[in-house]
Amino acid sequence: MLIVDDQILFRLLANQAEPLLIQLSANGIATTSSWYFRLAKAIASGRTNRALGGLFADVDSPTRDLVQQSLKRLPDEILCPEPKAVVPVMAEISTVINANFINLEALALAVLLDADLAVSTDSPLITNGAQLLHLNVHLL
C-alpha cells in the first residue's frame, strides 16, 4: 500500500504516473483527507501561480476535466479513511513526534495501513517521523 501526497495524487488522477510510481502503487493507493482537500482546494480556487494550480494549468482540457471529476468523487480504489479511524492514532503519535497536522495524518495513516509514504517534496518532519515509526518514505 502506498500513501501519496497531493502532487502525486494529481499525477495519478491526471494519468501521468511514471513507472516507479506505478510499481510502488501495485499493492494499493491511499491518501489523507488533508492532501485530498489541499489538491481539491487548489484546483477549485483556479489559482495557477501555486504549485498544485500550476500542475493543473499545465495539462490539457480533457485531463483537467478528468481530474476535476475524480476529485468530486475520488475513485473507490483510492483509499481515504475517515478521521474517526486516523485521529486517535494521530493523537498518540503527536505525543512522541513534533509535527504539523498534515504530517501527523500521513504518518498515522501509514502506520494504520502498513503502508509506505510517497512524497513529492523532501520534508524533514515526515522523514524524521517516519524513521521513528519504522516507515518507508519515497521521494518521487
Add this chain to the structure above:
Amino acid sequence: MPVNLKDLPENIAHAVKLSRAFMPPTSNATFIPRSLDPRVTAWAKQVIENGRLSTALEEIADSDPDLAD
C-alpha cells in the same frame, strides 16, 4: 512494509490496534495508474495483476504442503 507494532511506543501501538478493529474493510479493487504512454499503462496492469497472482500462488502453496517447494 508491514509495521511491527512491537517496534512502536505502546500508546501508539494500542491506538493502532483499536483503530484497525473499527476500520471498514478495504476495497479489493486496485487503482491502476495510467500514463500518457499506453504502453506504460499496459505494463502497469501487468505489474499489478502479476503481483496479485504471485501472492495468490504463495497463499495456495502455504496452505498445501504438497505444493510447497
